[in-house]
Amino acid sequence: MATIARAHPNIALIKYWGKQQTAGNIPATPSLSITLDTLTTTTCVDTAALDSFTLNGKRVDDPKIAACLAILREQFDIPPLVISSDNNFPTAAGLASSASGFAALIAAINHHNKLEMTLAQQSAFAREASASAARSIFGGYVGLNQPDWVAKPLLDAEMWPLRVVIAITQERPKKVSSTLGMQRSQKSSPFYPAWIADSEADYLQAEAAVERRDFATLARLAEASCLKMHAVMQSSQPPLIYWRPATLACLERIREMQDAGVEVFFTIDAGPQVKAVCTAEFEVEVTQALAGVAGVLRTLTVGLGRGATIEDT
Ligand code: PMV
Secondary structure, eight states: OOEEEEEOOEEEEEOOOOBOSSSSOOBSSOEEEEEBSSOOEEEEEEEOSSOEEEETTEEOOOHHHHHHHHHHHHHSOOOOEEEEEEESSOTTSSSOHHHHHHHHHHHHHHHHTTOOOOHHHHHHHHHHHOTTHHHHTSOSEEEEOTTTOOEEEEEOGGGSOOEEEEEESOOSOOSSOHHHHHHHHHHHOTTHHHHHHHHHHHHHHHHHHHHHTOHHHHHHHHHHHHHHHHHHHHTSSSOOOOOOHHHHHHHHHHHHHHHTTOOEEEEOOSSSOEEEEEOGGGHHHHHHHHHTSTTOOEEEEEOBOOOOEEOOO
16 A cells, blocks of 8 residues: 655755765754745655656656665665655745655655654655755754754744745746755855854754744844855855845845834745745734735745654555
8 A cells, every 4th residue: 555645845044055075965064944834745655666756747757866765775675666746835946845855755665664764764864865854854943963964853833833924936946956056155155164164053052042932033043044055155156146136125025024023034045935934923914015025926824834744544
């Protein structure tokens, strides 16, 4: 019988950008994320005669999926699998579809083949496929840091149910993938060493802010981490400019709301979408404000969700 797993994208509030020059796809910096609800990857796995992969109804040959299966098979005896994965949100547009995708895939394979991996082991395999995927194994607030580079849950979603308003400014997939973008920044941005040097302190302060549920401190740290990462991206050669005019217009609108006392802050990943994190009290106001910004195609308002789960059969 087939196994169905679901996982959600996560959004990093303290970003990672860059990899260590070692095996295992290890980030160069720690990161802290929130796992979302509503936006979902649903992955179905079954035993077959040959491996195959279908994404959103289309057969694809994805070298990252093949590599992920190869790494799992170094440790476990896994037969050929037919895998089909569907996202209910735009793929590869800065909404972390690879994070939810690999978290759902690892969870499904683990259950289907009775591998009996712990969540930490699943997180390690997900990280090898796509580092941000390590965090989507868990729900709520999640940290990914040394020494083991396995994600760990920091706080449950229900303990601090912040909301996230996503302003979509472009629906098409990004031109430069995160993996290639990071390599470019590492090689060419003069700011890269400073980015690495600050990252541990940023992470530890954010972890403490999450523990205290200190919105103002988390807001300051998250915006700073985002802008530092984009400074590294934009100072790479050739420059990585993921923003659109509407991206900046959303930032200005968020600043106006902050000045008026609204509890909201922004973050942006390797894409043009703006994610505005706010307290539940301000969710409607933030959604309406960003929906009214010129160039915003649509908004999605989501909460914080669970880690990867298996559908009961
Ligand atoms: O691990 P990847 O390839 O999904 O890259 C994620 C990079 C950022 O989203 C920009 C930052 C992060 O920590 O998620």
